[in-house]
Structure formats: C-alpha cells, structure tokens
Amino acid sequence: MKKLLFLLTFLLSLTAWSQEPELIEGKVLNSANDEPLENVNIVNLNSVRGATTTEDGSFKVRAAVNDTLYFSYLGFKSIRVRVTNDWLRFGDIKVKMTELGIALEEVVIRPVQLTGYIEVDAKLIPVYDDYRYRIEGIGSGYEGGDKSPGAVSKVLSSIFNPADFLYNVFGKRPKQMRKLRKMKEDDEIKNLLQSKYDRETLMAVLQLEKVDIDEILNKCNYSKNFITTANDLQILDAISDCYEEYRVLNRGKE
Structure with a gap:
C-alpha cells in the first residue's frame, strides 16, 4: 500500500x-x-x-x-x-x-488657415473638450467628453449605480480581466502596446472583440477622441483603472 x-x-x-x-x-x-x-x-x-x-x-x-x-x-x-x-x-x-497586401487610401490633410486676427483665428482652431472628473477615493476619475452639466451627472450616476454600470461591464468577464494586472507587470508587453494602435494584442489576450473594448471605454466615460487616438498601452491603463474601480465598488456592494 x-x-x-x-x-x-x-x-x-x-x-x-x-x-x-x-x-x-x-x-x-x-x-x-x-x-x-x-x-x-x-x-x-x-x-x-x-x-x-x-x-x-x-x-x-x-x-x-x-x-x-x-x-x-x-x-x-x-x-x-x-x-x-x-x-x-x-x-x-x-x-x-505571411505579409499582408495593404492598399492605403489617400489622406488629405487640411491645415488650419489662420487670418492673423485673434478674434477670428480663435474660432478656427479646433478645441477638444475632453474633461476628466475625479472623486477622491474612487480612483483615477472619469472622462465626461464635454463640460455641460449632463456630463457631470452622467459620471455621478455611473459611480453610484454600479449594478447598472461597472458590474454589467466587468461582471461577465472575470477571467479576462484578471489578466490585466499581468499585462501591466510585463515590460515586454508594455513596450509592445506603447507602439501599437490596432488593439489586436489586447483583443487576443483579453478574448474581446474591438467593439467590446470600445463599449467598455465608452461606459467608463472615456471620450470618443480618446478611444480612437490612444495607443494600446493607454487603452490597457484605462480599462485597468476602470476595473479596479469596479472591484472596489463591488466589494462594497457585497
């Protein structure tokens, strides 16, 4: 025996x-x-x-x-x-x-035509109104996207209604979200994500589609401008910050 x-x-x-x-x-x-x-x-x-x-x-x-x-x-x-x-x-x-055959479309860059008159030129230069709101103890904050009172109330409703917001975003994906911290701890992966904008690596590791990543960022109140222009490392940090906030709020709920 x-x-x-x-x-x-x-x-x-x-x-x-x-x-x-x-x-x-x-x-x-x-x-x-x-x-x-x-x-x-x-x-x-x-x-x-x-x-x-x-x-x-x-x-x-x-x-x-x-x-x-x-x-x-x-x-x-x-x-x-x-x-x-x-x-x-x-x-x-x-x-x-295997190499990809990529046909690039023509891109037309239109510079801002300044007149020399401050009052006129101030209206021509584009302004990106991506505001971030922070409540102490809740995390890194939320990006409202504009400065109207509705943006602030949207942020507050998101924070104080986790069942309708963060829980629905992350509660369905516990296994994928646990990989976020590992990705942030690996220098090779961070260097890779810093130079990428296609979301492919994030999609592969987190087992998400691009539309899912956009939905998460949108529901975490990141602006459309940030979602479309940020590199993959910035996107990883944004999802990770939002997930940590979810964990804090979910523990309080339980």
Missing part, C-alpha cells in the same frame, strides 16, 4: 513538473523568402509573458505544453501557435508569417 501511494505521489509530481513553463526557443521568418523578421512581438496568451525577436529572427519565451503564443508584426498577418511536446523536445522551431 505504501509503495502504491509513493508511486502515485511520484507520478503526480512528475505531471506537475512537466507542466511547468520552460524556456523555449524559435525563429520567425517571412514565408515569402525565408528571411528572418526582427522585432516580431510574441505574447504567451496563457501566462501573459512577452518576448521580441532579435536581428536573426530568434526568440526565447517561457511556455508550457498547450500554451498559445500570439505573433504580431506590422504588415504581416498575426498568427497563434500552440506549444507542443515536440517543440519542447526538439527545441528550435521555425514560425513563418
């Missing part, structure tokens, strides 16, 4: 050890010509760890069997690759990415 118990304990320990993340290696290539791709961004969607390819396309990232790695690179189709036992056993794996 003791031998059987020892054997079961050993097998369980071996299984747990085999599932521990290991440092795996690989190389990312252009599928068209097998040339290495430098600065490809890689994110482990399970452990929320990031990495970047070197000049020769090589990368190293910690992962366990069945983890999914997300590869993204400007001008190339993003792909997901599942980590297998063979990858861990044989090491260096080549990942090939």
Whole structure:
C-alpha cells in the first residue's frame, strides 16, 4: 500500500513538473523568402509573458505544453501557435508569417488657415473638450467628453449605480480581466502596446472583440477622441483603472 501511494505521489509530481513553463526557443521568418523578421512581438496568451525577436529572427519565451503564443508584426498577418511536446523536445522551431497586401487610401490633410486676427483665428482652431472628473477615493476619475452639466451627472450616476454600470461591464468577464494586472507587470508587453494602435494584442489576450473594448471605454466615460487616438498601452491603463474601480465598488456592494 505504501509503495502504491509513493508511486502515485511520484507520478503526480512528475505531471506537475512537466507542466511547468520552460524556456523555449524559435525563429520567425517571412514565408515569402525565408528571411528572418526582427522585432516580431510574441505574447504567451496563457501566462501573459512577452518576448521580441532579435536581428536573426530568434526568440526565447517561457511556455508550457498547450500554451498559445500570439505573433504580431506590422504588415504581416498575426498568427497563434500552440506549444507542443515536440517543440519542447526538439527545441528550435521555425514560425513563418505571411505579409499582408495593404492598399492605403489617400489622406488629405487640411491645415488650419489662420487670418492673423485673434478674434477670428480663435474660432478656427479646433478645441477638444475632453474633461476628466475625479472623486477622491474612487480612483483615477472619469472622462465626461464635454463640460455641460449632463456630463457631470452622467459620471455621478455611473459611480453610484454600479449594478447598472461597472458590474454589467466587468461582471461577465472575470477571467479576462484578471489578466490585466499581468499585462501591466510585463515590460515586454508594455513596450509592445506603447507602439501599437490596432488593439489586436489586447483583443487576443483579453478574448474581446474591438467593439467590446470600445463599449467598455465608452461606459467608463472615456471620450470618443480618446478611444480612437490612444495607443494600446493607454487603452490597457484605462480599462485597468476602470476595473479596479469596479472591484472596489463591488466589494462594497457585497
């Protein structure tokens, strides 16, 4: 009986050890010509760890069997690759990415035509009325989008009616939202998000569609201008701040 118990304990320990993340290696290539791709961004969607390819396309990232790695690179189709036992056993794996054919539309930039008269020019220069309101102890505040009394009442109603606001936004997505803090703790991921504006990495890690991200920010009272112009790191911070406020309010509710 003791031998059987020892054997079961050993097998369980071996299984747990085999599932521990290991440092795996690989190389990312252009599928068209097998040339290495430098600065490809890689994110482990399970452990929320990031990495970047070197000049020769090589990368190293910690992962366990069945983890999914997300590869993204400007001008190339993003792909997901599942980590297998063979990858861990044989090491260096080549990942090939396909270039996208992007047809850019013509963009017309119209500069502000100033006249030299202050009274006239003051009306021509665009003003962005994105105001943020803060209540001490509630978090980083809310962005009302305009300075009308309705903007303030919208913010206050959002804060004092969590069941109709924050709970409905985050209560359905507890697993995805728990990854927010991990993303903010990983320097590789933060550097990646700082230079991106397409929301792709956020969508992949949080398992959300772009429309869901826009809805969250909108319900957290961020302006349309912020939602459309902020980089992905700013969007991550905004969602994270709003989620922390939700957690505080939800604890009080419970």
